[in-house]
Amino acid sequence: MPTKRQLPTARLRRLAREMRRLRSEAGLTREEIAASTAINQATLYRLEYAKGRPQKRTLLTLLKEYGVEESQREAILALSSQADEQGWLRPYHADLPDELVGYISFESEARSVRNYESLFIPGLLQTEDYARAVIRGVLPTVTAMEVEQRVQARIERQSVFEKDQPLELWAIVDEAALRRVVGNPKIMAEQLDHLVKVAAEPHVTLQVIPFGGGAHPGMLGGFVVMDFPDPDDPQLAYTETASGELFLEADEDIRRCGQSFDHLRALALSPGHSASLITSMARELV
Structure with missing residues (x-):
């Protein structure tokens, strides 16, 4: 039986950040903690960087070492007990790449997503036929079963729009992604019509950067910025990237992505003009 993976959640990241903060405030290094508690440095690293949820006895030992008061200790223990709750998880997700499952996890917990794409329709706005065609095109060596697993995962992700508090999506797409005919003209026309329909929902904002907009920061590639409901x-x-997927957590990286998105938002057509342009493109295909 395959080993159960520790999958990331926003709560696990919050716990990791809190444990780094507590150790720092106590003025202790990981080497010093390892020497005084017999908890090895590899375990400490995994705990502080959300690579795994600590056992309760390990957590209690660390909280005592850091001089944490009882009221705060109980709050951290409660956070730890909830850190790996994943209501979104499906059995077949075990066969998907870790990076993809991690992304699904964070997206399912997010309050809002800012997404720029230069070559693809954003995954949350894809139709099933478009998703199938684009996955087959981008990953020509995967099996038919793997394609269908990824398609199912992509469509299920869109349930974030059906929650009591729907995910707020602000998507910006380069005109190139809309002009590229993925699958065939019929699939692409249906995809464009779907974009216009979904963009009319109050929780979705869609803008297009036209070819006439010239060079812009998004030409470096697509990216996503997520915000979560809890301010903590x-x-x-x-x-x-060509070498793989990256989660960026450093303040400077997130600030740079946010600034790029603001620049793209200012450069793009308004949502109304974007919808008109997409509608005209769909008509050209039928």
Whole structure:
């Protein structure tokens, strides 16, 4: 039986950040903690960087070492007990890449997502046929079963719009992503019509950067910035590169992504003009 993976959640990140803060305020290094508690440095590193949820006895030992008062200790223990709750998890997710499952986890907990894409329709706005065609095109060596698993995961992600507090999505798409015919003209026309329909929802804002907009920061590649409901949960950025997917947590990286998104938002067509442009593109395909 495969080993159960510790999958990331916003609460696990919050716990990790809190444990780093407590150790820092206590003026202790990981080496000193390892020497005084017999908790090895690898375990401490995993705990402080959300690589795993600590056992209760380990957490209690550390909180005592850091001089944490009882009321705060109980709050941290409660946070730890909830750190790996994942109501979004499906059995077949075990077969998906860790980076993809991690992304799904964070997205399911986010309050808002800012997403820029230069070559693809954003995943939360894709139709099933478009998703299937784009996954087959981008990953030509995966099996038919793997394609269907990824398609199912992508469509299920869109349930974030059906929650009592729907995810707020602000998506900016380069015109190139809309002009590229993925699958065939019929699939692409249906995808464009779907974009216009979804963009009319109050929790979705969609803008297009036209070819006439010239060079812009988004030409470096797509990225996502997530905000979470609890103010104690730090923002998270995500980007995909030729060498793999990256989660960005450093303040400077997140600030840079936020500034780029603001620049793109100012450069893009208004939501109304964007919808008109997408509608005209769909008509050209039928």
